[in-house]
Amino acid sequence: MTIRHLSETIINQIAAGEVIERPASVIKELVENAIDAAATRIEIVTAGGGKTLMRVSDNGCGIPVDELTLAVSRHCTSKLTDDVHDIRALGFRGEALPSIGSVAKLTLKSRPEGADSGFEVSVSGGHMEGPRPTALNRGTIVEVRDLFFATPARLKFMKTERAEALAITEVVKRIAIAFPHIRFSLAGTDRTPLELPATGTGAEATLERIAQILGKDFADNALVLDAEREGVRLSGFAGIPSFNRGNALHQFAYVNGRPVRDKQILGALRGAYADVIARDRHPVAVLFLTLDPALVDVNVHPAKADVRFRDPGLVRGLIVGAIKQALSHSGIRPATSGAEAMLQAFRAEGLQPRGSQAFGSNRWNNPAPRNEWSPQTAHPAHRPLDLGQPASLREESTPILGDIVMPSADVRAGQGEAPAELLKKPLGAARAQIHENYIVAQTEDSLVIVDQHAAHERLVYEALKNALHSRPIAGQLLLIPEIVDLPEEDAIRLAAHAETLARFGLTIEQFGPGAIAVRETPAMLGEMNVQQLIRDLADEIAEHDTSDGLKSMLHHVAATMACHGSVRAGRRLRPEEMNALLREMEATPGSGTCNHGRPTYIELKLSDIERLFGRR
Incomplete structure (x- = not known):
């Protein structure tokens, strides 16, 4: 040719x-x-x-x-x-x-x-x-x-x-x-x-422009990013974990002002939210990287959408570190979208009871379903609730309205604090437990509903993670070792990581070719199904046990153990336990979501409640 x-x-x-x-x-x-x-x-x-x-x-x-x-x-x-x-x-x-x-x-x-x-x-x-x-x-x-x-x-x-x-x-x-x-x-x-329309220059103008495109909710649920490392500067905004989406279309990355769809940047973003967002959910973020043009190659592809950094590890570490630091310093903070969804559920046009009754119709002539409030089950209007019972009787005889557990007046304050002081806390004072799973709390200007299992799961998870970097978690010795039968390959994997699991307070050893003997369990987890825990850990290690994924594997192990050791839905909590849980949430970074990415609580402002009742 x-x-x-x-x-x-x-x-x-x-x-x-x-x-x-x-x-x-x-x-x-x-x-x-x-x-x-x-x-x-x-x-x-x-x-x-x-x-x-x-x-x-x-x-x-x-x-x-x-x-x-x-x-x-x-x-x-x-x-x-x-x-x-x-x-x-x-x-x-x-x-x-x-x-x-x-x-x-x-x-x-x-x-x-x-x-x-x-x-x-x-x-x-x-x-x-x-x-x-x-x-x-x-x-x-x-x-x-x-x-x-x-x-x-x-x-x-x-x-x-x-x-x-x-x-x-x-x-x-x-x-x-x-x-x-x-x-x-x-x-x-x-x-x-x-x-x-043009909004001007500077961080506030940028956030206003982002709100034009992503909606005003982003500004209400965003954390400011501003970090620099070895000549590379990161600025922008990252959404709180509970403000997430079902796809990655709301992730924007820029290098020296150039919009890019770089796999490394998006991978760092996933890594930063790895243990606070569910695997099938995606964070919302706008990241601006500014660096010397000599440190980045934008001539990788004619479309100029890909870039190549001279030091990719530096860039990844900067993104992950800055976002994690922003999340840890953000305090306890719910997504405003959760409150909006709650408001929609309460609106009159959405509250249509079973059958043909409309919201607001007369229920008094109809029998109340079991466990539902009715005039027959309520305390008489002229008689106050008996909140002054002796402490020894409170748990057994706490007044109940339907499925609502009412805390006693002298323990609403929690750990020795006056009730008025607790109302000033971010999550306020516990007022009730609904359906033995949801804690209702009151602040000075809002109503807070907490998922007790999801919240405690996050607290346990953070404690287990801390054990990786500080002193090990204490274990409790089993009187009789628990023997768990497993496939031989799973038993070998678990035994290979026995030293690491010991840092979590879980002491195991191989017991023959296809079994594991459990001698100690984490004291902080209390009673648990040891058989199921070991099998779940074997699955996690099998999936994530790679040469470059040790840290990821350890976090998955911690998440699995936290799920097994958390307060279960359906457990009735004493008022002091509720308040203790709220205080721990306020002191724990990332407690706004559980380690599966679900929200741990929803906050509804008093002004929103008043609008529901036509007071505003």
């Missing part, structure tokens, strides 16, 4: 295959060009999901007439010096416009400040015409029509117009977060208009 030089059109079409994947890729390149031109207003119009029309207009510095033809020629750019590692602009390859012009009909109009008029050039299927005069204010307009008309085979890989329009919207939102001082407008016949 004869070697020949490819034509310029073919070269551009090959480049377009790398740079221009879909209409959203075109919008990304054109909007980045507008930002590099110092625009403060960018308007985008699309039709047919971008396949029919894409127009990007800006008020940037514009392009002189003698440079217009260079702008649509390959490898011509004003954004790169002789050092390919010193990249300080979003665009730098000089491929976007010629690549677009090789597969679509491109028109570029521009007028720099001070020029008497604007000029335009057009490129259709790789053939250029112009420049010629055109009426235009200061700035640049790039119009792309009939995308992939020159390579119709590519059209077969396009999705529906709606899907392509949504992809364009996602691209614009991701770019807009990093540039809150720019006004973005997205409109067209194929979409609902999107207006993102």
Whole structure:
């Protein structure tokens, strides 16, 4: 076969295959060009999901007439010096416009400040015409029509117009977060208009821009990040663990202002939330990394979505450490979305009892179901609750309204504190236990409902984790060792980690080829099903026992043991136990979620309750 030089059109079409994947890729390149031109207003119009029309207009510095033809020629750019590692602009390859012009009909109009008029050039299927005069204010307009008309085979890989329009919207939102001082407008016949007014500069302006895109709930549930290590700075916002999503679409990462979808950054984000969010849930976060351009390679792929750091371990450690520190210093804090969901459940239109009765109808003529409050089971209105019983009788004869356990007045204060003082605590004073699983507490301005099992599970888990880095947890000796029969391979794995498990207060040894003898269990866990615990630990070790996953395995082991040793749902707690649990939660980092990622409590503000009853 004869070697020949490819034509310029073919070269551009090959480049377009790398740079221009879909209409959203075109919008990304054109909007980045507008930002590099110092625009403060960018308007985008699309039709047919971008396949029919894409127009990007800006008020940037514009392009002189003698440079217009260079702008649509390959490898011509004003954004790169002789050092390919010193990249300080979003665009730098000089491929976007010629690549677009090789597969679509491109028109570029521009007028720099001070020029008497604007000029335009057009490129259709790789053939250029112009420049010629055109009426235009200061700035640049790039119009792309009939995308992939020159390579119709590519059209077969396009999705529906709606899907392509949504992809364009996602691209614009991701770019807009990093540039809150720019006004973005997205409109067209194929979409609902999107207006993102400029919010200014600084952290508050950035958070306001994020709220425009992610909703105001994010600002109410976000932690501020600001950390630096060896010349790499991390800023941004990370959502609290209980404010999470079912996918990773609400995770945004930027490197020197460039939006990226880097696996390493996203992996570090998962690692930071590993033991506070369920495996099938994803945190919400916006991360900005700023570092010397020489320390990061953004020229990994033509689409510029991937980056490569000179010291990836440093970057990962910075992200994980900063988020974990922010979580540990955030104190006890619930997601506001939980309260909103609770409010929705209580709203009158959602409270339709079984049958045809409407909320607010007369129940007095109907028999009350078992364990449900009724006038017959309630204390008479003229008689106060008997809250002054001797301490020895309180647990057995605590007054009960349905399934609600009412704590005695002299123990509501908890550990010797006055009730008024406890109301000032973040989780307040315990007032009741509902269905022997949920603790109801009162603060000065809210109602708090705690899942006792989930909360205690987190407390035990944190104590077990601390045992990995401090002195071991005390064990309690079993009078008769418990023998657990297991497959031989599971017994071998457990025996290999006997020394590590001993730090948790669990003393085991291999007992023959297919059994484990348990001699001590963690004292803090109390009575438990030892057989099931050992089998669950064997499963965890089998799944996570790798050369690079020891730390992860140990955390999974701690989580499994915590689940077995926590206060079970259905156990009635004494008032002092409830208050002790609340105080421990307030003092424990990450106690807003259990180690499976579920919320441990929900807070409902008094103002919200008053709205439910029409008081506001």
